[in-house]
Amino acid sequence: MDYSIPTINLSVIGPEIIILLTAVSVLIIGLFPNYRRWSISIVFIGIIFAFYDIYYLWNLNQVGFDGMVLADNFALLFDIIFLIGTLLTLLLSGNFINQYIRGTGEYLSLILFATLGMMLMASTNDLIVIFLGLETLSISLYILAAFRRSREDSLEAGLKYFLLGAFTTGFLLYGIALIYGSTGTTNIYSILNFLKDGSVEIGILFYIGMILIIVGFGFKAAFVPFHMWVPDVYEGSATPVTAFMSAGVKAASFAVFLRLFITGFSPIISQITGILAVLAILTMTVGNVIAIVQTNIKRMLAYSSIAHAGYILVALTALSRNIESEFSAASIMYYILVYTFMNIGAFGVVIYMEKSEEEVLKISDYAGLGFKKPFAAICMTLFMFSLAGIPPTAGFMGKLYIFSSAVESELYGLAVIGVLNAVIAVYYYLRVVIFMYMKEAVLDFSYLSARPVMALSLSISVGGIIYLGIFPQSLINLLTNIL
Amino acid sequence: MEFILFYIFGFIAVVSALLIILQKNPIYSAVFLILTLFSVAILFLLLNAQFVAAVQVLVYAGAIMTLFLFAIMLLNIKYEEKAFSKLANLKITGIFVTFVLFIEFMYMIFLRKGLGIAGNISPEKVAEVGNVELIGKILFTKYLFPFEVASLVLLVAMVGVIVLAKKKF
Structure with a gap:
């Protein structure tokens, strides 16, 4: 057996390298107090370069490191989603940075490292690299959750997330080990060839491994019954971190699910449609029902994010039933992109509203906001409409695509339960809107000052959900051709 | 022997x-x-x-x-004991998961089913090339990329420890 150095094609991992260099240079610049104020500009320049590199790599379908890294359009699309999430989060974290971090680079570089982990997860073809990317992402998030070290709830969030995350990693690794044991490879294409070949019987170990991998990522993407950590971690973390976590981790997990289902496990994936359907129903229903009784807006959004994982899972179930369906895959990607805009946007308004020590977090505190701060209230209304799925926002189109992909795969019951859940969800989203416009103000909002950077982030999110809601067709066409 | x-x-x-x-x-x-x-x-x-x-x-x-x-x-060990007694209701879950694992191993051992395929490196090969050399070769050729990414994971962990433990920002 001869071993040779693989072709090191660095341009394949160009966006990843740019993000890595940015993260490291921000760390180094943090050491020099005179130059610290430049760090945020460097981050934005780095992200813009990464976008440019993605634009350059688009349609080239490059492969590097002996097929271990892919820069196909699927990976690049998810890179774009992750970078949009990062960008929106960073625009929202100005207040948090001034308050807790005072210019040192750790917050910025940890956010970038987490983004890098997500990008690695989306753009690889090997279970080992998926695992390493997930660890990069998770370790960064454990620390970001516990970032406000002086606060007990933040430390609790970090520790809880860490313990459950480490436990999950055990599941995931065990699953990967079982799949390696039964196929002799960790490469997703080789797994596909093994399954197609059919000369070796596919043992029960392979199925257990597959289910353990789904459980592992199910923890990260907050499927019920693996969701227990979500409300506490989302509530305890600083709100920009929560916004980043809720959108990014979910997108990365679903990127891995799509990659695994469409290539690696595709010959046998239809056998677990039932399991996925049960998970989807549980996730939607539990998330929506518990969200109704929440009074804290961060906890409400946490349960709503569980419910949204359930909606995406409906499309994933449809995909597993009919693996050739490009429409199901496209509806998942469309929903993830829309979810990134609307969820980070909703958290953005929460960030704008909260006082320095996170006081204004009850939903009733939003009473009367519509008359005092019309811009924030309009943004919040649109995000709530989009999360609830009311036209003309993109959330409506996303839900429409997801439920029609379920119908297309003849999962009528699942589609009906999904629609019923969407109806339940309207109640608690519209409650926020009702408080903002139909109740007298209890707080005086004089502590709120205009924050142009934050307004920019909110405007981008609003623009995203309105544009994608009115003109979804070009994006859907792009997404159906991506695979 | x-x-x-x-x-x-x-x-x-x-x-x-x-x-x-x-x-x-x-x-x-x-x-x-x-x-x-x-x-x-x-x-x-x-x-x-x-x-x-x-x-x-x-x-x-x-x-x-x-x-x-x-x-x-x-x-503080006494405190830990108290915390553990609270976890009693997780025992059932624990027993269930252990039971599933047990069944799985028994299935593998006694039915010898689903053992998968053997790897392509035999003990003779290992004896010929040498253990450390073989691992080194694979690590720096086929698994070069994961090897580099692993260093990234360590860097992130190191940054994180310093963030959480240093005296002031």
């Missing part, structure tokens, strides 16, 4: 693993964990995996166990 050694050390590994969870005093548990790791290292040796055995002893039984012992000594 190999079989006798396998049974002896397999037995020690299982018994000391049981003793880890049956001990009330965490320090005793940690010592039994060292014993388990050592006997697993010997099982690796019996499989011609000398390098993995050495790593097992050096890293797990050596470095990580030292950290464990430090952590146990620094924590």
Whole structure:
């Protein structure tokens, strides 16, 4: 057996390298107090370069490191989603940075490292690299959750997330080990060839491994019954971190699910449609029902994010039933992109509203906001409409695509339960809107000052959900051709 | 000879693993964990995996166990006992998961089904090239990219520890 150095094609991992260099240079610049104020500009320049590199790599379908890294359009699309999430989060974290971090680079570089982990997860073809990317992402998030070290709830969030995350990693690794044991490879294409070949019987170990991998990522993407950590971690973390976590981790997990289902496990994936359907129903229903009784807006959004994982899972179930369906895959990607805009946007308004020590977090505190701060209230209304799925926002189109992909795969019951859940969800989203416009103000909002950077982030999110809601067709066409 | 050694050390590994969870005093548990790791290292040796055995002893039984012992000594043990008694309702879940694992292993061992396919590196090959050389070659050729990414994970962990532990920002 001869071993040779693989072709090191660095341009394949160009966006990843740019993000890595940015993260490291921000760390180094943090050491020099005179130059610290430049760090945020460097981050934005780095992200813009990464976008440019993605634009350059688009349609080239490059492969590097002996097929271990892919820069196909699927990976690049998810890179774009992750970078949009990062960008929106960073625009929202100005207040948090001034308050807790005072210019040192750790917050910025940890956010970038987490983004890098997500990008690695989306753009690889090997279970080992998926695992390493997930660890990069998770370790960064454990620390970001516990970032406000002086606060007990933040430390609790970090520790809880860490313990459950480490436990999950055990599941995931065990699953990967079982799949390696039964196929002799960790490469997703080789797994596909093994399954197609059919000369070796596919043992029960392979199925257990597959289910353990789904459980592992199910923890990260907050499927019920693996969701227990979500409300506490989302509530305890600083709100920009929560916004980043809720959108990014979910997108990365679903990127891995799509990659695994469409290539690696595709010959046998239809056998677990039932399991996925049960998970989807549980996730939607539990998330929506518990969200109704929440009074804290961060906890409400946490349960709503569980419910949204359930909606995406409906499309994933449809995909597993009919693996050739490009429409199901496209509806998942469309929903993830829309979810990134609307969820980070909703958290953005929460960030704008909260006082320095996170006081204004009850939903009733939003009473009367519509008359005092019309811009924030309009943004919040649109995000709530989009999360609830009311036209003309993109959330409506996303839900429409997801439920029609379920119908297309003849999962009528699942589609009906999904629609019923969407109806339940309207109640608690519209409650926020009702408080903002139909109740007298209890707080005086004089502590709120205009924050142009934050307004920019909110405007981008609003623009995203309105544009994608009115003109979804070009994006859907792009997404159906991506695979 | 190999079989006798396998049974002896397999037995020690299982018994000391049981003793880890049956001990009330965490320090005793940690010592039994060292014993388990050592006997697993010997099982690796019996499989011609000398390098993995050495790593097992050096890293797990050596470095990580030292950290464990430090952590146990620094924590307030009485408080820990209280916290554990609260977890009693998780016992059923634990028993269920263990049962599933047990069934799975029994299925594998007794029916010899679904064992998968053998790897492409035979013991003769290992003996010819050498254990460490083979791992080194694979690590720096086929798995070059994951190897580099692993360094990234370590960097992130290091940054994180400093962020959480340093005196002031």
